[in-house]
Amino acid sequence: ASAPTTVTITGGGGQIGYALMFRIAAGDMLGPDRPVRLRLLEIPQGMKAAEGAALELQDCAFPQLVDVDVTDDPLTAFNGTHIAMLVGARPRTAGMERADLLAANAGIFGPQGKAIAAVADDDVRVVVVGNPANTNALIAAASAAPHVPADRFTALTRLDHNRAVGQLAEVLQVAPDDIDDVTIWGNHSASQFPDVSHATVRTGLVERMPVVEALAERLGGAAQVRTWLDDTFIPRVAKRGAEIIEVRGSSSVASAANAAIDHVRDEQLGTPHRSWTSAAVVSRGEYGVPAGLVSSFPVRSHGDGYEIVEGLDIDARARARIDASVAELIAERDAVTALGVL
Numbered sequence: 568a569s570a571p572t573t574v575t576i577t578g579g580g581g582q583i584g585y586a587l588m589f590r591i592a593a594g595d596m597l598g599p600d601r602p603v604r605l606r607l608l609e610i611p612q613g614m615k616a617a618e619g620a621a622l623e624l625q626d627c628a629f630p631q632l633v634d635v636d637v638t639d640d641p642l643t644a645f646n647g648t649h650i651a652m653l654v655g656a657r658p659r660t661a662g663m664e665r666a667d668l669l670a671a672n673a674g675i676f677g678p679q680g681k682a683i684a685a686v687a688d689d690d691v692r693v694v695v696v697g698n699p700a701n702t703n704a705l706i707a708a709a710s711a712a713p714h715v716p717a718d719r720f721t722a723l724t725r726l727d728h729n730r731a732v733g734q735l736a737e738v739l740q741v742a743p744d745d746i747d748d749v750t751i752w753g754n755h756s757a758s759q760f761p762d763v764s765h766a767t768v769r770t771g772l773v774e775r776m777p778v779v780e781a782l783a784e785r786l787g788g789a790a791q792v793r794t795w796l797d798d799t800f801i802p803r804v805a806k807r808g809a810e811i812i813e814v815r816g817s818s819s820v821a822s823a824a825n826a827a828i829d830h831v832r833d834e835q836l837g838t839p840h841r842s843w844t845s846a847a848v849v850s851r852g853e854y855g856v857p858a859g860l861v862s863s864f865p866v867r868s869h870g871d872g873y874e875i876v877e878g879l880d881i882d883a884r885a886r887a888r889i890d891a892s893v894a895e896l897i898a899e900r901d902a903v904t905a906l907g908v909l
């Protein structure tokens with residue numbers, strides 16, 4: 568067997584952490600042949616919950632799980648880590664302004680970025696799940712520079728991506744796996760742009776059809792497709808988190824953990840040949856997104872990190888939606904800069 572891969576989960580005593588660790592230990596993220604060492608980072612109040620989860624991991628006797636450490640010290644948690652999943656964050660509480668939220672999270676993700684730079688493996692990859700995920704990733708990347716290249720830092724928009732695929736599969740009455748090349752652009756927030764203009768759906772053994780054409784057949788014409796996309800699909804995907812809270816009485820947990828696993832698996836093992844997925848990565852100016860921002864893009868991996876899929880046509884409607892979400896990312900970055908964090 569290969570040497571163990573060390574995976575650090577921050578917020579290991581929280582809900583998403585709990586949903587993540589058992590699936591990672593079972594081999595869902597890195598495949599059945601890679602032994603895993605788990606490190607759970609918590610703040611003192613969360614230590615008991617994380618320790619309890621570690622006891623349960625032991626009780627699963629997972630063959631691939633080499634060991635589990637629980638700690639409230641970032642330098643211990645990130646020591647030699649290969650994959651850091653930054654889940655723990657400061658949630659927005661009643662009466663909290665956006666600047667307060669950004670500042671509180673800068674106080675978490677800045678020091679964690681520094682700790683990663685100091686002690687993580689040279690090939691470390693980091694995914695930020697804790698919100699505001701894009702800007703938290705920006706802060707962590709800036710704090711880890713220049714020791715860790717910025718492209719090792721990503722933020723999770725795979726849940727939004729999977730939500731979009733799920734909605735399309737339902738309307739088109741196909742399996743989710745029949746749909747390729749959906750894109751989430753921009754921020755992991757209500758301003759995001761779920762884009763189906765390049766998406767295709769399987770119609771035969773190898774034949775595919777543009778999703779917009781398949782939608783037109785189902786909904787009765789191009790005008791109906793436009794209305795459905797603008798009034799139903801885009802807002803439903805962008806606000807799905809609120810819908811889950813309303814129906815379930817609690818935020819997305821298992822689906823968020825699943826998306827984080829998909830994100831890391833594809834980054835580490837590669838995306839399927841034929842298609843791409845979505846992840847928030849550091850822009851180098853692609854598609855007019857200002858360099859340095861952590862924005863969601865169409866991305867591919869050959870097993871060595873995500874690269875942005877370039878050269879896609881962006882029409883005027885899409886341009887306006889991407890620009891609106893990117894404007895929000897710029898505002899978040901400027902607010903953080905004003906706080907003296909960047």
Ligand code: NAX
Binds near residue numbers: 581695819
């Ligand atoms: P919980 O409140 O259940 O768990 C968070 C845990 O993080 C707590 O146990 C807390 O003690 C710990 N924590 C706080 N500060 C920490 C620090 N400095 N170091 C280590 N641990 C720390 O929240 P949960 O439901 O697990 O959600 C976690 C985060 O994911 C939230 O920020 C949430 O907004 C975000 N989400 C992001 C999603 C995405 O697609 N990017 C979707 C799901 C989720 O909303």
